[in-house]
Amino acid sequence: MKKTAVMLSLALTFSTASALTNIKIASISPLSGPSSNQGLQLKNGTQLAINDLKAEFAKAGLSVSLVAYDDQADPATGTAAARRVVADKSILAVVGTLNSGVAIPASAAMAPSHVAMVSPVNTNEKVTDRGLKNMNRVCARDDAQGPAGGEFVVNNLKAKKVYVLNDKTPYGQGLAEQAEKAMKAAGATIVQSEGVTAEERDFTAVITKIQALKPDAIYFGGLYGQVGPFLKQVRDKGINTPVVGGDGFDSEDLIKLAGSGASNVYFTTVAPPVESVPAAKALAANYQKTFGAPLQGYGVMSYDAAKVVLRGILNAYKLNKNKVPTRPQVETSIRSGTYKDLMTGEVKFDKNGDRMTAKMYVIAVQGGKRSTAGTLNVLRK
Template sequence: MHRTPLTLMLLSALTLGSANALTTVKIASLAPLSGGQSAIGMQARNGIQLAVAEYKPQFRKLGFDLQFVPFDDQADPATGTAAARKIAADRQILAVVGAMNSGVTIPASAALQASRVALVSPASTANNVTDRGLSNMNRIVPRDDAQGPAGAQFLKTNLKARKVYILNDKTAYGEGLAKEVEKTLKASGVSVITNEGTEEKSDFSSIVAKIRLQKPDAIYFGGIYNQVGVFLKQLRESGVTVPVVGGDGLDSQDLLKIAGKGAQNVFFTTGAAPVEALPAAKAFAAAYQKTFRQPAQGFAVFGYDAAKVTLQGILNAARSNGNKLPSRTQVEQAVRKGTFKGLLSGTTSFNSVGDRKAATLYVMKVGDGKIRLSTSVPVKPPKS
């Protein structure tokens, strides 16, 4: 067919019109993409990115161009809250995956509440994340009052500890976990030497000296891998070999790099299952390796799952709205009330305050340059 300039102009206009007919829909993420905690933040972001790529065709069928906007909160509450305000101002962003750190999630979700922007956190465990009763706040990981007691029970039953030295990093996350561990240990007759808060990042010599003097059977550290890794290195170099237990803040391969030979006889609880423990995750692990040239870790799985909840919530809201663009309020309600199947970590639904109704905690063992599954514990949130 001979195409005249006029024909070409008409075809070009039709093509542009078709492209412009797609309505942009965005989801955002809040995670530390730079700084000392970037390893877990990047894992989560990569998992979210894979979920977005998977859901793009479903959104396109409804006339939506799905876009992903990652924000770097640097694990800092002020930075995360500033990012939340930017998210609120962008009306194309309908929901957020994040944040990772409870200390960021709490103020960021409060900043987004008035705009009715739904959040699904893949990592924040502090009780107050959901105890505030915000309609926009949800999470797919167990709370501190599930994870803390599980860690305490492991200390008593599996490690046979009778005297425990507790440390925390003075954040909402670390203090919350340490408090729950202390409470559970004391109630079960285990002696707690102290629950000491520290923001130290490089020189733990004074704390190690006190530990050597007190001679605990085990140590619990409510903190993040970048801080705990340095502590482990110095603790082991001092000759202290007792078990060290922590929460999911230790869930990173970078713990092995930072602690070096000190990464021995270490355990941590996490809601993010190792990929090898999830039969449904084989295809995901292969896609992750192919896309990012590195193996998927636990927070990649939970970033992916939190994103799937978020994206399916938006689709559910759109379909309930006659396949039209839903409002933020409609998305918020669809996320809270939905039942989400096909997740790597199992079917998910939320109670009235945004806690996952049923989940599994995993206890991981660190040693000999590897992180392995030790045991698993089913958990339920407290009644809301």
């Protein structure tokens, strides 16, 4: 009798499991190449959000899983991934991307099919200023981040002459332009403003100009995979000028790549230092246990972006009379929702998909060690 009861219980369990309707969300981020550290944080943060909400989906008769695409931080590769997402009808929404230059064409490729996208960290203004109904973000924008960095250079570092670099990507160029405007407005002189390709790793010519112009600070709109070698080379030449940038610096790999050059470095970031988010303590422990690596700010932002996606799907499911929602229904639900159970506070989007209230952080790196140098509240009007 006991054996029969156990078998009946197992049969019911398997029956319930098989009755779940399978849906998917996707992540698009660089899982290989020089930006893979941040890209993996995006993917893994998304997976943890799925794990945490799986029980709620099961109660609704849904099974949710992640499909992770590697965009290699390349617009063409990211757009190809977006087209694969569109082709897989079981994917209802996307968390991504890492790079604004990838987000812009990828979101455009998915817009006609109404595949909603929530970005954790894309900051270029064009990401949301195109008026796409499917594109949203949970971070502040370059028109907030760039000025914050520029004002820090002039007001905190007291720089009067600044050398500006950018990596010629939409992210790096947009960030540097906004920072440059703020520095000029605050009275600083831009002694040089130029771009170097994102693939460049030999900065001999740039360093020669820096030696001749003797700026009080260097502002670099770029990513850690390039900035790390730049820091090493510029410090090896005995130049200890402060180097300032945006959230593209925000990776532990910056310190590894810069080596002894990881000092007198400052950057603004839309991703919080993990220790500054009390609610993230358990998430950090779970991340370490699950992936064998420490949680970073990009993982926190991606966890929140994924929860917005998942809550949006659940809300659309309820509005659709407890049936699997369509992509347009999910798109509308995500944009119109208010999300309160997040690590970084409440998320509500404006008409373009920008977060109404966000925070920005200024991080200092001295002797290879990071510390928080300031926090700024950002409000969308």
